[in-house]
Amino acid sequence: MKPFTYSRANEERAAVKEIAASKGAKFIAGGTNLLDLMKMNVMQPAHLVDITHLGMKAIEENQAGGLRLGALVTNADTAYHPLVEQRYPLLSHAILAGASAQLRNKATDGGNLLQRTRCDYFYDTQTACNKREPGTGCSAIKGYNRNLAILGTSEYCIATYPSDMAVALAALEAKVNVTGPDGDRVIPMGDFHRLPGDTPHIDTNLQENELITSIDLPAKGFADHYAYVKVRDRASYAFALVSVAAGLELDGDTIKEARVALGGVAQKPWRLPEAEAMLQGQQASKENFGKVAAAYLQGAKGYGDNDFKIELAKRAIVRALLLATEMEGKS
Amino acid sequence: MKDKLEKEKEAAQPRALPPKQTVTLTINGTERQLELEPWVSLLDMLREQLHLTGTKVGCNHGQCGACTILLDGKRINSCLTLAVMHDGAEITTIEGLAKDGELHPVQQGFIVHDAFQCGYCTPGQICSVVGLVSEGKARTLDDIRDLMSGNICRCGAYNNIVKVVQEELERSKAQ
Numbered sequence: 001m002k003p004f005t006y007s008r009a010n011e012e013r014a015a016v017k018e019i020a021a022s023k024g025a026k027f028i029a030g031g032t033n034l035l036d037l038m039k040m041n042v043m044q045p046a047h048l049v050d051i052t053h054l055g056m057k058a059i060e061e062n063q064a065g066g067l068r069l070g071a072l073v074t075n076a077d078t079a080y081h082p083l084v085e086q087r088y089p090l091l092s093h094a095i096l097a098g099a100s101a102q103l104r105n106k107a108t109d110g111g112n113l114l115q116r117t118r119c120d121y122f123y124d125t126q127t128a129c130n131k132r133e134p135g136t137g138c139s140a141i142k143g144y145n146r147n148l149a150i151l152g153t154s155e156y157c158i159a160t161y162p163s164d165m166a167v168a169l170a171a172l173e174a175k176v177n178v179t180g181p182d183g184d185r186v187i188p189m190g191d192f193h194r195l196p197g198d199t200p201h202i203d204t205n206l207q208e209n210e211l212i213t214s215i216d217l218p219a220k221g222f223a224d225h226y227a228y229v230k231v232r233d234r235a236s237y238a239f240a241l242v243s244v245a246a247g248l249e250l251d252g253d254t255i256k257e258a259r260v261a262l263g264g265v266a267q268k269p270w271r272l273p274e275a276e277a278m279l280q281g282q283q284a285s286k287e288n289f290g291k292v293a294a295a296y297l298q299g300a301k302g303y304g305d306n307d308f309k310i311e312l313a314k315r316a317i318v319r320a321l322l323l324a325t326e327m328e329g330k331s
Numbered sequence: 332m333k334d335k336l337e338k339e340k341e342a343a344q345p346r347a348l349p350p351k352q353t354v355t356l357t358i359n360g361t362e363r364q365l366e367l368e369p370w371v372s373l374l375d376m377l378r379e380q381l382h383l384t385g386t387k388v389g390c391n392h393g394q395c396g397a398c399t400i401l402l403d404g405k406r407i408n409s410c411l412t413l414a415v416m417h418d419g420a421e422i423t424t425i426e427g428l429a430k431d432g433e434l435h436p437v438q439q440g441f442i443v444h445d446a447f448q449c450g451y452c453t454p455g456q457i458c459s460v461v462g463l464v465s466e467g468k469a470r471t472l473d474d475i476r477d478l479m480s481g482n483i484c485r486c487g488a489y490n491n492i493v494k495v496v497q498e499e500l501e502r503s504k505a506q
């Protein structure tokens with residue numbers, strides 16, 4: 001790890017000011033991604049601003065009838081919060097499908113949104129990688145790419161954003177509240193992460209000097225019909241090859257509303273509202289779910305090792321929607 | 332974008348060493364004051380500065396659980412956190428579990444159930460079991476396996492470790 005200076009922020013405005021004032025500075029929350037990357041010299045901040053004393057640790061009802069998750073609430077405390085378990089079990093399940101108990105005790109909701117790709121070349125400073133060092137090329141496109149993206153890729157980068165939590169947040173249409181030198185703003189989950197294009201080193205639309213303060217969940221939680229399906233190389237403590245967050249609102253067998261978000265397939269949680277809309281007013285059936293799955297994967301492109309993900313994602317979508325349908329309605 | 336690139340270039344320059352910082356922690360019941368560089372992990376602090384070598388280094392990247400300790404009662408990977416961020420915290424390591432010369436029931440359980448071979452992962456496993464029991468979320472066998480998955484055992488002692496967890500969960504329920 002490169003030497004760096006450290007300071008503790010006690011107030012949001014001061015934290016933002018400090019980041020803006022010091023070159024090469026970064027916020028640190030749980031540290032479980034940033035320190036990992038710093039140990040590998042993939043990221044080399046000259047200064048760390050510790051934000052863990054800023055508050056932002058509450059989960060409370062918001063004005064929209066939903067919940068507000070403070071950016072510093074740990075992933076564990078979020079997943080096990082009684083209101084999240086009751087009203088947003090999809091989010092609980094997605095979080096608990098990620099990492100390990102130890103990591104979830106440290107990892108924060110804000111940090112989870114900003115965790116970086118698990119592309120092996122990104123981690124290996126001896127190789128070319130446009131995300132780590134813009135302009136050097138992408139080693140993965142013609143290299144080992146089994147865990148990488150099949151949707152929304154570019155000739156510059158085919159990395160995936162590996163979060164489980166964010167896949168559920170995308171399906172739930174959560175919003176990210178941020179504050180920065182120019183004041184506060186709200187970023188819908190759908191606009192938070194960026195596809196690589198020709199600037200793969202920029203993962204999100206959060207500005208360098210902005211601080212995530214909280215995440216808002218809308219009132220609708222799909223608590224009666226949901227599923228988080230995560231397919232991975234071992235049963236626990238492994239990143240997703242493909243994951244699906246599904247939520248359904250049903251009237252008998254008829255679908256009133258459907259939400260589907262995919263993880264492990266792109267640099268952002270992948271949602272296709274037009275395809276979700278295909279299910280509106282339709283029967284909840286394997287056949288109809290298959291059509292949606294086909295629509296989601298239309299245009300998907302494999303790079304060799306990851307070709308299998310295309311078929312896998314289709315099947316995972318059908319399975320998630322079937323599981324969501326078959327749940328005993330709790331209300 | 333240019334701004335970002337410049338920032339990164341700046342960051343790559345050689346750097347002067349910053350001053351050490353004073354950190355006060357309660358470790359296994361004893362208050363300790365230490366002078367530390369900001370980049371010292373809790374794991375390195377325990378092993379290198381305090382010579383509490385019960386906590387093991389495996390991967391150093393959050394991938395194995397050998398470095399598991401209890402921070403304010405919660406199990407975490409000590410390799411992925413900075414000591415300076417935990418001024419005032421309470422830490423329990425494997426060295427702090429036995430009381431008055433008597434092993435902690437989980438330690439005893441590992442012996443009774445033969446839940447280790449080489450023993451390298453064991454301090455982390457034991458701290459993890461203590462954390463799991465106090466979290467109170469494990470109900471089924473599958474839950475136990477899932478909630479212990481953050482501790483890798485290369486010797487494959489998993490089945491016997493699960494027995495220790497089951498017994499400890501029963502014991503804690505009975506209390």
Ligand SMILES: Cc1cc2nc3c(=O)[nH]c(=O)nc-3n(C[C@H](O)[C@H](O)[C@H](O)COP(=O)(O)OP(=O)(O)OC[C@H]3O[C@@H](n4cnc5c(N)ncnc54)[C@H](O)[C@@H]3O)c2cc1C
Nearest residue numbers: 029030031032033034098099108110111112163164212393
């Ligand atoms: C072995 C291992 C396995 C894992 N498996 C999974 C998995 O299966 N699924 C999964 O989803 N995740 C997994 N993770 C990733 C884990 O979920 C993330 O590391 C964690 O969520 C990051 O949160 P943090 O608080 O520790 O972030 P940090 O490491 O503190 O920060 C990450 C980034 O976010 C920035 N940041 C943090 N908070 C804020 C804020 N409030 N505002 C602005 N910027 C901020 C930091 O500057 C940094 O750039 C795994 C991690 C490890 C090490």
Ligand code: SF4
Nearest residue numbers: 119129130138157158
């Ligand atoms: S896929 Fe992206 S992160 Fe991986 S080597 Fe290519 S540019 Fe780097």
Ligand code: FES
Nearest residue numbers: 389390391396410
């Ligand atoms: S040494 Fe910390 S998890 Fe492996």
Ligand code: FES
Nearest residue numbers: 448450484485486
């Ligand atoms: S006992 Fe050898 S690694 Fe677990």
